[in-house]
Amino acid sequence: MALLSDKFRMYAKLLRFLLPMLSHRFLQKVGATIHRLTYTAAPDAKNVVVVGGSFAGFFVAQQLVTSLPTGYRVVLVERNEHMHYVFNFPRFSVMKGKERTAFIPYTGLENMATPGAYERKHATAERLERNKLLLSGGEEIEFAYCVVATGAKQPFPARLDVTGTDAACEQLKRAQSSIKRAGKIAVVGAGAVGVEMGKWHSLQGSSTNVNVVVVVVIVADEGDSSLIQMNDVGKEEPTDIKAYYPEKTVTLVSSRDCLLPGFGVKLREHASQATRRLGIEVILNARPEICEPSQYGGMQQLVFKDGRTECFDLVIPCTGQSPNASIVSNVSPRSISSKTGRILVTPSLQLADPEMPHVFALGDVADSGGPRMGRAAFCQARVVAQNIVASIKGGALRAYRPEVVVEGLIKLTLGKTEYVVDTCDADGNELLYSASDGSEDLDIARAWELYGVHCDAEALAEKRRS
Numbered sequence: 130m131a132l133l134s135d136k137f138r139m140y141a142k143l144l145r146f147l148l149p150m151l152s153h154r155f156l157q158k159v160g161a162t163i164h165r166l167t168y169t170a171a172p173d174a175k176n177v178v179v180v181g182g183s184f185a186g187f188f189v190a191q192q193l194v195t196s197l198p199t200g201y202r203v204v205l206v207e208r209n210e211h212m213h214y215v216f217n218f219p220r221f222s223v224m225k226g227k228e229r230t231a232f233i234p235y236t237g238l239e240n241m242a243t244p245g246a247y248e249r250k251h252a253t254a255e256r257l258e259r260n261k262l263l264l265s266g267g268e269e270i271e272f273a274y275c276v277v278a279t280g281a282k283q284p285f286p287a288r289l290d291v292t293g294t295d296a297a298c299e300q301l302k303r304a305q306s307s308i309k310r311a312g313k314i315a316v317v318g319a320g321a322v323g324v325e326m327g328k329w330h331s332l333q334g335s336s337t338n339v340n341v342v343v344v345v346v347i348v349a350d351e352g353d354s355s356l357i358q359m360n361d362v363g364k365e366e367p368t369d370i371k372a373y374y375p376e377k378t379v380t381l382v383s384s385r386d387c388l389l390p391g392f393g394v395k396l397r398e399h400a401s402q403a404t405r406r407l408g409i410e411v412i413l414n415a416r417p418e419i420c421e422p423s424q425y426g427g428m429q430q431l432v433f434k435d436g437r438t439e440c441f442d443l444v445i446p447c448t449g450q451s452p453n454a455s456i457v458s459n460v461s462p463r464s465i466s467s468k469t470g471r472i473l474v475t476p477s478l479q480l481a482d483p484e485m486p487h488v489f490a491l492g493d494v495a496d497s498g499g500p501r502m503g504r505a506a507f508c509q510a511r512v513v514a515q516n517i518v519a520s521i522k523g524g525a526l527r528a529y530r531p532e533v534v535v536e537g538l539i540k541l542t543l544g545k546t547e548y549v550v551d552t553c554d555a556d557g558n559e560l561l562y563s564a565s566d567g568s569e570d571l572d573i574a575r576a577w578e579l580y581g582v583h584c585d586a587e588a589l590a591e592k593r594r595s
Contacts, residue, residue, distance in 0.1 A: 135395075136562035142534045142554055153511070161195035161243070170245020174202040175273040177517060178262050180254045180456065182207030183215070185492030185506035186278030187238065187580065192514030194242035198521060202246050204270055206262065208253040210294045211235065212580065215287060216503070217571050220542070222286040222304035223369045230573045230584060231301070232294045237581025254279075257456045259485065274487045274517050277457055277472060281450035281493040281501070304445075308370065311443035315419075315431055316370070371407045372544045381409050384416035393559035396541070396551040403543040419444065450501070452494045461485055471496040476528035478513050487520075489513045499531035508536055534560075545569050 177197060179190045182205050193203045211232035221228045235249060253265040257277075262270045282288065286304060289297045308314065381388070381404060388404070388411065389397045404411055417431040417439075429444045452471045457464055461482045464473050472490040473481035474497055480488045491497060491509040499505045509529055516526040531537075538552035549563040577584035 135560045139534075139550070139552060139560040139562065142560070143538075146532055146535045157192075157195070161241075164195045164246075165243045167199070168197075168243045168246055169199045170202075171200060174200055174245070176204045176270055177201055177274045177276070178270055178272040179203060179205045179276045179278060180257070180262065181278035181280055181453075181492075181494075182209070182212060182235065182249075183278065183280050183492075184503045185280065185510060186276065187212065188507050188510030189276050189278060189491070189513050190238060190247070191241060192510055193517065194238070194247045196514060196518050197246055198518070201273065201521060202248065203242070204248050204250060204272070205235075205238070206250045206252060206254050206264065206270075207235070208251070208265075209292045210251065213289060213297070214573070214576055216576075217573055218289065218301070219286045220369050220571060221301050223308055223373050224569065225302075225305050227570045227573065228298045228301040228305075229294070230570065230577070232297060233577055233580050233584075234582055237577075241581050254456055257460045257488075259460065260487075272487075274520070275489070276513055276517075277454075277488065277490040277494060278492050278506075279453035279456060279494050281452045283450055284446040286445065307443055308445075311441075313439075313441045314370070314443045314445065315429070315439075315441040316445045368403070368407065368409070368543055371409055375408075380412060382412040382415050382417065384414065386413050392539075393551060393553060393561070395559045395561040396539075396549065399549050399551075399561060399563065400541065400543070403547075403549075407544070450493060454494050457488075457490070461488075466496050469496060476530075477516050477526040478509060478529050479516075479526075489517070497529060497531075499529065500533075500537045502536060502539070504538060505531065505536035508532060542567065542571070 177193060179186045179193075182190070186205065186207070190203050190205045197203065211234055214231045214233055217227075217231045221231050239247065239249070250264060250268070250270070252268065254262055255265055256263040257275070260271055260273075262272060262275065264270065285300070289300055291297050291300055383390075387397050388400045401411070415433060417433045420430040420432060428440045428442065430438055430440050432438050452469070454465055454470055454472050457472050457480070461480060461484075464480045464482045464485070465471070466473050471493075472495045474490050474495050475481055478489050478491050478495065478497060479486050480490060482488075491513050492506045493501045495509075497505075497509060499509065508531070512527060512529040518524075519526055534552050534554045538550065540548055540550050542548045543563075544565075546567040546569060547563070547565045548567045549561060551559065551561045553559050574584040
């Protein structure tokens with residue numbers, strides 16, 4: 130009954146946020162129609178450059194392509210061929226057949242844009258100057274405004290280190306094969322990054338009788354809960370493994386005295402119960418040293434402080450985030466936090482450098498004061514887009530104020546279709562409910578629709594087999 134009560138209370142709080150958002154979406158659609166009728170493409174239009182086309186960058190560009198006045202246009206700079214839908218990477222590194230659906234074409238953004246208001250550069254941003262961006266290949270783009278949405282670095286499976294979609298699919302498929310072959314696996318991660326993947330290995334089932342040990346090391350530093358509570362990517366690793374391979378032995382090792390430190394008590398207790406129910410062994414207060422780390426293949430060792438050493442066929446790193454802020458550190462060192470390495474911003478999400486008010490930053494790379502999650506990136510994108518348009522028109526800029534109950538909400542999968550939803554309200558009250566009606570592919574088709582593209586999963590699976 131308590132969980133049911135939490136569910137209704139959560140819905141009630143979300144409803145107060147969703148109603149204004151639906152109104153905003155309606156007005157945005159009306160505005161987009163008017164924009165198409167009134168915007169005039171110009172060859173000498175000033176550039177509003179968005180660096181990074183993942184969640185934060187995409188949402189900013191999506192807002193701007195239907196709201197920038199005549200005389201300005203969006204230039205999206207993104208090195209990946211398709212958008213990497215990183216939320217599904219851990220699951221698709223275990224689950225077979227859907228890996229291509231984790232890469233969403235950018236055609237949806239092109240279709241949304243008013244003609245002449247958008248251009249995409251498939252390139253890497255090499256250097257940022259005060260009013261110029263240098264790209265790989267030597268191209269230079271002068272800009273009136275710049276938005277830095279470069280995100281954060283994480284090891285596979287939370288992120289991929291390849292830019293081509295075919296190569297990225299192959300990387301996921303190699304992970305699937307390596308996980309299936311391995312006799313002993315260690316998943317080494319920071320915070321919650323490792324908690325989910327172990328479930329998938331056990332529900333799949335295996336034709337061989339192997340003993341797999343999955344070790345997740347939670348190594349978030351004291352006081353730095355950002356690694357574990359601000360990013361809902363990659364948290365299903367050991368639980369995903371256990372869900373697909375139930376006969377294997379899974380061990381979860383945390384350097385802290387509980388699972389998911391930094392989250393609420395309800396979520397930590399729920400996760401602990403779920404791991405016990407799945408038969409996952411949990412070892413707390415252990416921080417082994419990782420010897421000879423590599424991505425996949427070869428025997429590797431974990432050395433515990435008591436001198437005990439264990440070898441593994443496969444080590445899957447799931448460590449925490451490292452912000453991609455180097456592009457700003459070159460041009461504005463004062464805008465980089467000495468504590469977090471992220472970009473310091475004002476409440477209006479401009480760089481905390483009075484000499485660069487025309488440069489904005491948001492998402493995982495920015496010290497915005499909000500959660501580092503996809504929903505927060507969406508809310509921040511609205512603020513950035515509105516502030517750029519207001520700045521062009523000489524209007525007042527608005528401040529970003531995190532909507533904690535929405536932006537901090539996390540959906541943690543605990544099996545093939547089981548999941549738990551958890552958040553806190555503005556008063557710090559934790560709300561949690563669990564369900565078992567999730568989809569095995571984490572509703573990837575709905576994600577495509579969000580980015581303006583139809584996902585034919587069967588056709589993509591057929592393309593994979595051909």
